[in-house]
Amino acid sequence: MASPINVKSEIGKLKTVILKRPGKEIENITPETMPRLLFDDIPYLPVAQKEHDEFAEVLRDTGTEVLYLDDLVAEALVDKNVRQEFLQRIINESGYENSEISGSLNDYLNSFDVPTMLEHIMQGVRKDEVEIKSLDLKEVSTDQSYPFLMDPMPNLYFTRDPAASIGEGLSINHMTFKARQRESLFMEYIIAHNSRFKDKGVNVWRNRNHETRIEGGDELVLNNHVLAIGVSQRTSAEAIQDIANNLFNASSGYDTVIAIKIPHNHAMMHLDTVFTMINYDQFTVHPAILTEDGQVDSWILHPSENGVSIEHHRDLKEVLKKALDLDDLDLIPTGNGDPIVAPREQWNDGSNTLAIAPGEVVTYNRNYVSNEVLRKHGIKVHEVLSSELSRGRGGPRCMSMPIYREDLTK
């Protein structure tokens, strides 16, 4: 049976992608909750939606089928029992396992049709929306002035991170921060219950039932047997070894994982904020991750008799050339490597390009220096508006989860 997931590169022609249009969850960020919810500012929703619609339009115009996360989840929850099980799990994961408030939340959310119920879960549930039937001791001891019973999920438009397609399967991720951990539950239900995926033999290489953390922005599919994974603020070495072991032991086709260490901070939280593949032999790189002579700590993982072998390397270009069997490659510096422009444009995701075909990418228009450099290196660039979307610290790659790419021919 043909798998509904097929992503054997970062650059094969993009056929199907999952997006999430920003919704009311964005308007439920306050200055106080911004840091905890992983935002640096509060986007203006109508403009963010307009920008996102334009992004989706560029993808459709270039031949990509665009699916929306909320529609996929809604279809997965048509069965009443599945819906009830999902609802209880998301309530539990919102902090109400064994709490008396759980029943009140369940009654409230169950009073809506499925799309509206999902909208409420995603945008967050305020205390004054729900009739609390009994007084829960734990709840009484929390900050009474905090307005939400269930927190909003404003990072949902970064569909890249809760799960990542790899070959004919995916990882469903245990994410790092509480603000995002519930997000991957949606993908678990889509894979198990949406008719597009259900009973289609989709491989889950690593599920979300783990303590060690990994996020899709760190998972780059370089070709049909090599992955690059960031060792980052969001992805731990333990999780990388674990997924490598699973991939090597399953018939995934993957026999090489390159773990690349990047700085642990919010601007560079994932590998794809500083490094993306955009052609067979071309990559964008934020110069700050490399020493002057192009060195960065990286480890190559391979299957071995004892499980996984690990070798340490420093020369990124050499590591990539060897792993990808290339004579040479072109590392294109964000902001042309300028000490002011590069960090400014990286901050607004100048390195976070989404390849939609070999040598063809979607980028934010505000990163005009980086875009010009890409064009000079022969890349076809589709620019999209970015004044509000960029405030969430993610770009076109972060805002898209490819589930189908054409296989490469060379």
Ligand SMILES: NC(=O)NCCC[C@H](N)C(=O)O
């Ligand atoms: N792959 C990515 O880099 N995604 C961007 C995620 C931004 C979001 N505000 C976060 O901090 O998780």
